[in-house]
């Protein structure tokens with residue numbers, strides 16, 4: 001039997017989101033219904049509302065969530081009823097050409113629930129990133145549920161489901177930051193600060209935070225930045241070089257999604273250094289024009305990072321343990337907790353740069 005719960009829906013492009021009654025089917029084969037405890041407000045939710053992802057309105061927003069498995073469908077072996085889980089948008093298939101090469105973290109055939117959640121009148125909802133967790137409950141593929149230690153606070157653990165994992169992974173997994181490296185992170189919102197925290201955990205020697213907002217640079221210092229650069233007051237590339245003995249950083253992380261910033265990362269890098277691009281560009285943006293001889297002559301690597309190249313089943317439980325042992329301050333990302341109907345206001349705070357993460361707690 002289906003059930004009716006509350007959810008936050010974006011009905012039309014650019015319109016404020018609204019609290020609606022949504023219909024959740026019972027889980028079918030391979031599916032699970034999860035009772036949501038907490039869900040972070042991510043820029044991607046706003047991109048959906050703005051029509052920047054696709055036009056499949058109405059969207060059921062929310063995708064950075066933790067909760068309890070309420071029911072499971074036939075054949076589900078990944079989780080059991082009552083498990084505390086973080087939801088992921090990389091449920092790997094195990095059989096595509098990448099999975100078979102032993103690289104499930106870049107699975108080309110990830111999946112979501114087969115059945116649809118709907119509005120009361122039967123209109124099919126498009127869940128954000130196949131999750132849709134600004135809701136009392138949501139229906140997902142069981143593979144989207146990653147069991148973690150239930151001692152973690154849901155509002156902190158849920159953030160691993162998207163932004164924090166993307167940033168941490170951009171530094172540690174995609175960028176391969178290790179002991180003694182110099183790192184520069186451009187853009188110090190949730191993703192950028194997670195990259196800074198990751199670089200610190202990995203043993204980076206110098207971590208330079210670059211942003212246009214002093215408030216965000218103060219957060220970056222709290223997460224482990226050793227130097228800060230306000231790009232509105234000084235040349236960011238020059239400043240990164242100055243803080244790295246004139247050479248540039250071993251790893252530069254672009255956490256904004258802007259061609260100009262990507263270009264700065266390219267030139268703020270030491271010879272043979274790595275640029276990681278984790279900020280999400282909009283579809284109109286084009287790559288910066290860089291002389292090919294510079295690309296060739298400097299060596300190194302330019303690497304896009306999707307979801308921080310994470311493998312949820314490996315990385316979520318590990319990072320939750322690091323958090324519980326006091327080695328990774330996941331709670332610091334939570335600027336405020338808000339009720340389910342506070343999402344629209346949280347979008348405005350996010351646009352004004354006032355919060356790292358607003359987190360819906362149910």
Ligand SMILES: [Zn+2]
Nearest residue numbers: 093096099107
């Ligand atoms: Zn696969």
Ligand SMILES: [Zn+2]
Nearest residue numbers: 042044162163
């Ligand atoms: Zn997200």
